[in-house]
Amino acid sequence: DGDVDAGAxxxxxxxxxxxxxxxxxxxxxxxxxxxxxxYLLQALQAYKKGNRSGGQAEVMKAFVAGLSDKDMEDLAAYYGSLKP
Amino acid sequence: DGDVDAGAxxxxxxxxxxxxxxxxxxxxxxxxxxxxxxYLLQALQAYKKGNRSGGQAEVMKAFVAGLSDKDMEDLAAYYGSLKP
Structure with a gap:
Protein backbone atom coordinates (compact mmCIF):
# COMPACT_ATOMS: atom_id res chain seq x y z
CA ASP A 1 0.00 0.00 0.00
CA GLY A 2 0.94 3.62 -0.47
CA ASP A 3 2.44 5.92 2.17
CA VAL A 4 0.02 8.72 3.07
CA ASP A 5 2.70 11.12 4.35
CA ALA A 6 4.91 10.58 1.32
CA GLY A 7 1.83 11.12 -0.84
CA ALA A 8 1.11 14.42 0.89
CA TYR A 39 -9.63 3.30 -7.83
CA LEU A 40 -7.38 6.37 -7.75
CA LEU A 41 -4.35 4.16 -8.40
CA GLN A 42 -6.16 2.45 -11.28
CA ALA A 43 -7.03 5.85 -12.79
CA LEU A 44 -3.41 7.08 -12.51
CA GLN A 45 -2.20 3.87 -14.15
CA ALA A 46 -4.79 4.30 -16.93
CA TYR A 47 -3.33 7.74 -17.72
CA LYS A 48 0.19 6.29 -17.58
CA LYS A 49 -0.73 3.45 -19.99
CA GLY A 50 -2.51 5.84 -22.35
CA ASN A 51 -5.90 4.23 -21.70
CA ARG A 52 -7.45 7.64 -21.11
CA SER A 53 -7.25 10.25 -23.86
CA GLY A 54 -8.88 13.45 -25.02
CA GLY A 55 -9.70 16.65 -23.13
CA GLN A 56 -8.28 16.88 -19.61
CA ALA A 57 -6.78 13.41 -19.96
CA GLU A 58 -3.95 14.91 -22.00
CA VAL A 59 -3.05 17.20 -19.09
CA MET A 60 -3.10 14.26 -16.68
CA LYS A 61 -0.89 12.19 -18.98
CA ALA A 62 1.78 14.90 -18.80
CA PHE A 63 1.67 14.96 -14.99
CA VAL A 64 1.63 11.20 -14.59
CA ALA A 65 4.50 10.65 -17.04
CA GLY A 66 6.95 11.77 -14.34
CA LEU A 67 5.51 9.58 -11.59
CA SER A 68 6.90 6.23 -10.46
CA ASP A 69 4.65 3.33 -9.40
CA LYS A 70 5.50 4.16 -5.77
CA ASP A 71 4.59 7.84 -6.32
CA MET A 72 1.21 6.80 -7.69
CA GLU A 73 0.57 4.42 -4.77
CA ASP A 74 1.49 7.15 -2.26
CA LEU A 75 -0.69 9.77 -3.98
CA ALA A 76 -3.65 7.37 -4.13
CA ALA A 77 -3.22 6.55 -0.42
CA TYR A 78 -2.95 10.24 0.47
CA TYR A 79 -6.08 11.38 -1.38
CA GLY A 80 -7.97 8.33 -0.20
CA SER A 81 -7.16 9.30 3.38
CA LEU A 82 -8.68 12.79 3.12
CA LYS A 83 -12.18 13.62 4.35
CA PRO A 84 -14.58 13.94 1.39
CA ASP B 1 -28.29 21.12 -16.74
CA GLY B 2 -29.42 17.65 -15.78
CA ASP B 3 -32.55 16.75 -13.85
CA VAL B 4 -31.71 15.27 -10.44
CA ASP B 5 -35.00 13.40 -10.02
CA ALA B 6 -34.84 11.93 -13.52
CA GLY B 7 -31.23 10.95 -12.78
CA ALA B 8 -32.32 9.15 -9.61
CA TYR B 39 -16.69 16.16 -14.35
CA LEU B 40 -19.07 13.19 -14.09
CA LEU B 41 -20.66 14.17 -17.40
CA GLN B 42 -17.22 14.52 -19.00
CA ALA B 43 -16.26 11.03 -17.74
CA LEU B 44 -19.48 9.48 -19.09
CA GLN B 45 -18.88 11.16 -22.45
CA ALA B 46 -15.29 9.87 -22.45
CA TYR B 47 -16.59 6.30 -22.10
CA LYS B 48 -19.17 6.97 -24.82
CA LYS B 49 -16.51 8.33 -27.22
CA GLY B 50 -14.16 5.45 -26.46
CA ASN B 51 -11.58 7.75 -24.84
CA ARG B 52 -11.33 5.44 -21.85
CA SER B 53 -10.33 1.81 -22.39
CA GLY B 54 -8.95 -1.19 -20.54
CA GLY B 55 -10.01 -2.79 -17.27
CA GLN B 56 -13.24 -1.49 -15.77
CA ALA B 57 -13.58 1.01 -18.62
CA GLU B 58 -14.85 -1.79 -20.84
CA VAL B 59 -17.70 -2.44 -18.38
CA MET B 60 -18.57 1.26 -18.29
CA LYS B 61 -18.56 1.46 -22.10
CA ALA B 62 -21.25 -1.23 -22.21
CA PHE B 63 -23.44 0.65 -19.70
CA VAL B 64 -22.96 4.03 -21.33
CA ALA B 65 -23.66 2.74 -24.83
CA GLY B 66 -27.39 2.71 -24.03
CA LEU B 67 -27.50 6.20 -22.54
CA SER B 68 -28.63 9.36 -24.32
CA ASP B 69 -26.98 12.76 -23.75
CA LYS B 70 -29.95 13.71 -21.55
CA ASP B 71 -29.57 10.49 -19.53
CA MET B 72 -25.91 11.30 -18.92
CA GLU B 73 -26.71 14.89 -17.88
CA ASP B 74 -29.42 13.67 -15.48
CA LEU B 75 -27.16 10.98 -13.97
CA ALA B 76 -24.31 13.48 -13.51
CA ALA B 77 -26.69 15.95 -11.82
CA TYR B 78 -28.10 13.22 -9.58
CA TYR B 79 -24.76 11.90 -8.33
CA GLY B 80 -23.42 15.41 -7.97
CA SER B 81 -26.35 16.23 -5.71
CA LEU B 82 -25.64 13.43 -3.23
CA LYS B 83 -23.78 13.97 0.03
CA PRO B 84 -20.18 12.65 -0.24
Whole structure:
Protein backbone atom coordinates (compact mmCIF):
# COMPACT_ATOMS: atom_id res chain seq x y z
CA ASP A 1 0.00 0.00 0.00
CA GLY A 2 0.94 3.62 -0.47
CA ASP A 3 2.44 5.92 2.17
CA VAL A 4 0.02 8.72 3.07
CA ASP A 5 2.70 11.12 4.35
CA ALA A 6 4.91 10.58 1.32
CA GLY A 7 1.83 11.12 -0.84
CA ALA A 8 1.11 14.42 0.89
CA UNK A 9 4.58 15.64 -0.08
CA UNK A 10 4.12 14.55 -3.68
CA UNK A 11 0.64 16.11 -3.99
CA UNK A 12 1.93 19.68 -4.26
CA UNK A 13 1.71 19.64 -8.05
CA UNK A 14 -1.77 18.06 -7.97
CA UNK A 15 -3.28 20.69 -5.67
CA UNK A 16 -3.43 23.37 -8.36
CA UNK A 17 -6.30 21.52 -10.08
CA UNK A 18 -7.58 19.09 -7.44
CA UNK A 19 -7.58 21.57 -4.53
CA UNK A 20 -5.41 21.88 -1.41
CA UNK A 21 -7.43 19.23 0.46
CA UNK A 22 -8.38 17.22 -2.63
CA UNK A 23 -11.59 19.21 -3.12
CA UNK A 24 -11.42 20.75 -6.55
CA UNK A 25 -12.80 24.28 -7.01
CA UNK A 26 -13.06 23.73 -10.77
CA UNK A 27 -16.14 21.64 -11.72
CA UNK A 28 -14.35 19.97 -14.64
CA UNK A 29 -11.62 18.67 -12.33
CA UNK A 30 -12.66 15.83 -10.03
CA UNK A 31 -12.48 16.10 -6.28
CA UNK A 32 -10.29 13.26 -5.01
CA UNK A 33 -10.70 13.55 -1.23
CA UNK A 34 -11.94 10.27 0.27
CA UNK A 35 -12.11 8.46 -3.06
CA UNK A 36 -11.13 4.76 -2.92
CA UNK A 37 -7.32 4.54 -3.13
CA UNK A 38 -7.40 1.43 -5.37
CA TYR A 39 -9.63 3.30 -7.83
CA LEU A 40 -7.38 6.37 -7.75
CA LEU A 41 -4.35 4.16 -8.40
CA GLN A 42 -6.16 2.45 -11.28
CA ALA A 43 -7.03 5.85 -12.79
CA LEU A 44 -3.41 7.08 -12.51
CA GLN A 45 -2.20 3.87 -14.15
CA ALA A 46 -4.79 4.30 -16.93
CA TYR A 47 -3.33 7.74 -17.72
CA LYS A 48 0.19 6.29 -17.58
CA LYS A 49 -0.73 3.45 -19.99
CA GLY A 50 -2.51 5.84 -22.35
CA ASN A 51 -5.90 4.23 -21.70
CA ARG A 52 -7.45 7.64 -21.11
CA SER A 53 -7.25 10.25 -23.86
CA GLY A 54 -8.88 13.45 -25.02
CA GLY A 55 -9.70 16.65 -23.13
CA GLN A 56 -8.28 16.88 -19.61
CA ALA A 57 -6.78 13.41 -19.96
CA GLU A 58 -3.95 14.91 -22.00
CA VAL A 59 -3.05 17.20 -19.09
CA MET A 60 -3.10 14.26 -16.68
CA LYS A 61 -0.89 12.19 -18.98
CA ALA A 62 1.78 14.90 -18.80
CA PHE A 63 1.67 14.96 -14.99
CA VAL A 64 1.63 11.20 -14.59
CA ALA A 65 4.50 10.65 -17.04
CA GLY A 66 6.95 11.77 -14.34
CA LEU A 67 5.51 9.58 -11.59
CA SER A 68 6.90 6.23 -10.46
CA ASP A 69 4.65 3.33 -9.40
CA LYS A 70 5.50 4.16 -5.77
CA ASP A 71 4.59 7.84 -6.32
CA MET A 72 1.21 6.80 -7.69
CA GLU A 73 0.57 4.42 -4.77
CA ASP A 74 1.49 7.15 -2.26
CA LEU A 75 -0.69 9.77 -3.98
CA ALA A 76 -3.65 7.37 -4.13
CA ALA A 77 -3.22 6.55 -0.42
CA TYR A 78 -2.95 10.24 0.47
CA TYR A 79 -6.08 11.38 -1.38
CA GLY A 80 -7.97 8.33 -0.20
CA SER A 81 -7.16 9.30 3.38
CA LEU A 82 -8.68 12.79 3.12
CA LYS A 83 -12.18 13.62 4.35
CA PRO A 84 -14.58 13.94 1.39
CA ASP B 1 -28.29 21.12 -16.74
CA GLY B 2 -29.42 17.65 -15.78
CA ASP B 3 -32.55 16.75 -13.85
CA VAL B 4 -31.71 15.27 -10.44
CA ASP B 5 -35.00 13.40 -10.02
CA ALA B 6 -34.84 11.93 -13.52
CA GLY B 7 -31.23 10.95 -12.78
CA ALA B 8 -32.32 9.15 -9.61
CA UNK B 9 -34.68 7.01 -11.67
CA UNK B 10 -31.98 6.21 -14.22
CA UNK B 11 -29.36 5.37 -11.57
CA UNK B 12 -30.86 1.98 -10.73
CA UNK B 13 -28.43 0.15 -13.00
CA UNK B 14 -25.46 2.15 -11.69
CA UNK B 15 -26.11 1.36 -8.03
CA UNK B 16 -24.89 -2.23 -8.29
CA UNK B 17 -21.29 -1.00 -8.60
CA UNK B 18 -21.40 2.60 -7.39
CA UNK B 19 -23.58 1.97 -4.31
CA UNK B 20 -27.17 2.88 -3.48
CA UNK B 21 -26.22 6.42 -2.44
CA UNK B 22 -23.28 6.74 -4.81
CA UNK B 23 -20.83 5.41 -2.23
CA UNK B 24 -19.20 2.35 -3.73
CA UNK B 25 -18.49 -0.62 -1.43
CA UNK B 26 -15.96 -1.99 -3.93
CA UNK B 27 -12.60 -0.13 -3.76
CA UNK B 28 -11.98 -0.51 -7.51
CA UNK B 29 -15.25 1.25 -8.31
CA UNK B 30 -15.29 4.99 -7.66
CA UNK B 31 -17.69 6.61 -5.26
CA UNK B 32 -19.65 9.24 -7.17
CA UNK B 33 -21.62 10.97 -4.41
CA UNK B 34 -20.92 14.71 -4.37
CA UNK B 35 -18.50 14.62 -7.28
CA UNK B 36 -18.69 17.64 -9.62
CA UNK B 37 -21.51 17.04 -12.12
CA UNK B 38 -19.55 18.58 -15.04
CA TYR B 39 -16.69 16.16 -14.35
CA LEU B 40 -19.07 13.19 -14.09
CA LEU B 41 -20.66 14.17 -17.40
CA GLN B 42 -17.22 14.52 -19.00
CA ALA B 43 -16.26 11.03 -17.74
CA LEU B 44 -19.48 9.48 -19.09
CA GLN B 45 -18.88 11.16 -22.45
CA ALA B 46 -15.29 9.87 -22.45
CA TYR B 47 -16.59 6.30 -22.10
CA LYS B 48 -19.17 6.97 -24.82
CA LYS B 49 -16.51 8.33 -27.22
CA GLY B 50 -14.16 5.45 -26.46
CA ASN B 51 -11.58 7.75 -24.84
CA ARG B 52 -11.33 5.44 -21.85
CA SER B 53 -10.33 1.81 -22.39
CA GLY B 54 -8.95 -1.19 -20.54
CA GLY B 55 -10.01 -2.79 -17.27
CA GLN B 56 -13.24 -1.49 -15.77
CA ALA B 57 -13.58 1.01 -18.62
CA GLU B 58 -14.85 -1.79 -20.84
CA VAL B 59 -17.70 -2.44 -18.38
CA MET B 60 -18.57 1.26 -18.29
CA LYS B 61 -18.56 1.46 -22.10
CA ALA B 62 -21.25 -1.23 -22.21
CA PHE B 63 -23.44 0.65 -19.70
CA VAL B 64 -22.96 4.03 -21.33
CA ALA B 65 -23.66 2.74 -24.83
CA GLY B 66 -27.39 2.71 -24.03
CA LEU B 67 -27.50 6.20 -22.54
CA SER B 68 -28.63 9.36 -24.32
CA ASP B 69 -26.98 12.76 -23.75
CA LYS B 70 -29.95 13.71 -21.55
CA ASP B 71 -29.57 10.49 -19.53
CA MET B 72 -25.91 11.30 -18.92
CA GLU B 73 -26.71 14.89 -17.88
CA ASP B 74 -29.42 13.67 -15.48
CA LEU B 75 -27.16 10.98 -13.97
CA ALA B 76 -24.31 13.48 -13.51
CA ALA B 77 -26.69 15.95 -11.82
CA TYR B 78 -28.10 13.22 -9.58
CA TYR B 79 -24.76 11.90 -8.33
CA GLY B 80 -23.42 15.41 -7.97
CA SER B 81 -26.35 16.23 -5.71
CA LEU B 82 -25.64 13.43 -3.23
CA LYS B 83 -23.78 13.97 0.03
CA PRO B 84 -20.18 12.65 -0.24
Missing amino acids: QKAASCAACHGAQGKSAVPLYPSLAGQHAP | QKAASCAACHGAQGKSAVPLYPSLAGQHAP
